Amino acid sequence: MVESPQIAPALEQSVGLRRELTFQAMRVFSGWGYRELQIPLLDYFDSVKAGLDADAVERTLRFVDRRGDVMMLRTDITPVITKILTYQLDSGRVKVPVRVSYANKIVRLDRGNERSIRESYQLGTELIGVPGLTGEIEVFLVALELLDRLGIRDYQFNVADHGIAQHLLTQSGAPSRIRDIVHDAIVARDPYGVRSILTDLGIRQQYVDAVATLADLEGGLHQLQTLQEILPDDKKLRGRLENIRTLFATLSALGYKRRIRIDMAELGGAGYYDGIAFNIVSETIGRSLGRGGRYSNLFENFGRKQVGIGFALSAEAMAEKLRPKAFEAAGGTPRVDEIAIDGGDMVEGFREALALRAHNRPARIVPEEK
Amino acid sequence: MTQPIRLALPANECLPQLKAQFGACGLDLQALDETVVLELPDIIEAPLEVLLLPDADVGTYVERGVVQAGVVSTHLLHERDFDVWRPYTFEFGRYPIVLASRRGQTLASLTARPLLRLATPIPKFTREWFVARGFNIEVIPVDSSPRKAVILGLADGFVDRLVSAEDLTNFDFHALERMGKTSLKLVVNSALSAASRKAIQSLILKLEEQRPHDVPEVSIPFDIEDAV
Missing domain, CATH: 3.40.190.10 (Periplasmic binding protein-like II)
Structure with missing residues (x-):
């Protein structure tokens, strides 16, 4: 019989690397004024679900406790922080802007058929109460500094504005259910699919062209120009395009031009993102290192009007990226002195171990074979 | 030097048509089988390596970034929930x-x-x-x-x-x-660099230019008495 545990324990080396990553991240976060917040592992599902989208709800591990309350394990940290801060802001105990950071595990059910449980260790920040590009650029700079300090060279921020996609889809007149399907086709960079769905619905050609432009594989600044040319009289669109151009220009002027790529199809991630958002990718490991984005409506789900923006990096993806270099730097596995302990006279052996530890040298106890 | 693009084709019934369309784009894949990786340095803006994989595995390789692009049917994309992009739809394989x-x-x-x-x-x-x-x-x-x-x-x-x-x-x-x-899609890893995306986009443009026409649809054999 083949058995495999659903939750694999982290290997010793990965734990060490993760600890180092956390240490570095917290130094960067605190350097920008972010204070670490401890997020509860368990929470009442009813108190958090207002902040979760349908996908997050489906992927939440839930159970009923002894009193009959439905409990959940941490699935997404941002809604929990939003909930906590809503209470604190309401009570006047904290004032905006609020800067918080975290290093926590989350537990999610896989999307696949098996629905297995997946653990992920996330390092991130949330900046609450700073609207506009000031807040957005600060969050980009925090994430960029961390990646640079960790020595990650091959990474790129794919940047989109969820607001532009939402605006175009609404203006197109496509019904809500179809908008979700079109959204998925945009994320999959499937312009053929986008055109096919919208044309079948009889959507006006300029909106078909505009939405299909979002799904362009290559991305780049030219997407913004194309959108403006297709819908020159749309003032709201023009304002948002100008906003993302300014973001790009500012980050370029700060020396990060080659790290930032406009990619208007980058609309994945949490369902509560509704403005500028980004996905940090690395081609050499072939996946995302983390995501972030602006959320303007999430607080309203908990009864308060407030804006936030944050990001989270996956420690597992970063460890995968850093592992070979980290072990090279560490010079391989450190030498450990083995001390044999005789069952008859243990004092001498343990005294030797204590002497090693007094000088902070590694020691390992090995029972002496009879 | 631009990173090479690895392209995985599925070893299934669509392979002859894929070879024909890619061949029309200048990629001579006649020698392609399970044992070889064809290196085609001058076709697109990055060196191209083409290999053959079992059709059910192509999506996994692309999703994990071991190959940057592949050809996968939408029924497999749905079944396995692959997190890949799908920027081009072939005319055949429907x-x-x-x-x-x-x-x-x-x-x-x-x-x-x-x-x-x-x-x-x-x-x-x-x-x-x-x-x-x-x-x-x-x-x-x-x-x-x-x-x-x-x-x-x-x-x-x-x-x-x-x-x-x-x-x-x-x-x-x-x-x-x-x-x-179900239809056949060119799928792409979702963490590609700008240079790799540009190279794949140039391949897509070539495929679009060489899109075959008049591919017949499969007729479904319903019984006449079913309809009565």
């Missing part, structure tokens, strides 16, 4: 997904059974389709040839892509319902 059974049976006679047993290599799609319509069925997953599962008595009917009408008629089977369709 097949209906049908519910089929032995000739003489009807949808009404099958669904009248206490528990309808259906063999299929696409269990997720099958389950979703029937659940959405309120049918209680037992899905029996098989890797290939679900028709054989019906012949041997494992199932009452099957759900699969219909690649050719003869796959049913030659074995005294017929289609009861057209449940959906």
Whole structure:
């Protein structure tokens, strides 16, 4: 019989690397004024679900406790922080802007058929109460500094504005259910699919062209120009395009031009993102290192009007990226002195171990074979 | 030096048509088989390496970034929930997904059974389709040839892509319902650099220029008496 545990324990080396990553991240976060917040592992599902989208709800591990309350394990940290801060802001105990950071595990059910449980260790920040590009650029700079300090060279921020996609889809007149399907086709960079769905619905050609432009594989600044040319009289669109151009220009002027790529199809991630958002990718490991984005409506789900923006990096993806270099730097596995302990006279052996530890040298106890 | 782009083609019934369209784009893939990786340095804006993989595995390799692009059918994308981009749709490889059974049976006679047993290599799609319509069925997953599962008595009917009408008629089977369709996509890893995306986009433009026309659709062999 083949058995495999659903939750694999982290290997010793990965734990060490993760600890180092956390240490570095917290130094960067605190350097920008972010204070670490401890997020509860368990929470009442009813108190958090207002902040979760349908996908997050489906992927939440839930159970009923002894009193009959439905409990959940941490699935997404941002809604929990939003909930906590809503209470604190309401009570006047904290004032905006609020800067918080975290290093926590989350537990999610896989999307696949098996629905297995997946653990992920996330390092991130949330900046609450700073609207506009000031807040957005600060969050980009925090994430960029961390990646640079960790020595990650091959990474790129794919940047989109969820607001532009939402605006175009609404203006197109496509019904809500179809908008979700079109959204998925945009994320999959499937312009053929986008055109096919919208044309079948009889959507006006300029909106078909505009939405299909979002799904362009290559991305780049030219997407913004194309959108403006297709819908020159749309003032709201023009304002948002100008906003993302300014973001790009500012980050370029700060020396990060080659790290930032406009990619208007980058609309994945949490369902509560509704403005500028980004996905940090690395081609050499072939996946995302983390995501972030602006959320303007999430607080309203908990009864308060407030804006936030944050990001989270996956420690597992970063460890995968850093592992070979980290072990090279560490010079391989450190030498450990083995001390044999005789069952008859243990004092001498343990005294030797204590002497090693007094000088902070590694020691390992090995029972002496009879 | 730009990173090479690895392109994985599926070892399935679409391979000859894929070789023909890529061949028209200047990629000579005639020597491609399971044992070789073809290196084509001057076709697009990055060196290109082409290899052959089992069709069910292509999506996994692309999702994990071991190969940057591949060709996968949408039924597999749905079944495995691959997180990949799909920027190009081929003109061929479009097949209906049908519910089929032995000739003489009807949808009404099958669904009248206490528990309808259906063999299929696409269990997720099958389950979703029937659940959405309120049918209680037992899905029996098989890797290939679900028709054989019906012949041997494992199932009452099957759900699969219909690649050719003869796959049913030659074995005294017929289609009861057209449940959906599948198409063939060029899929791409979702963490590609700007340079790699540009190179793949140039390949897509070549494919678009060489898109074949008049690819016939598969006719579905419904029984005439079913429609009466």
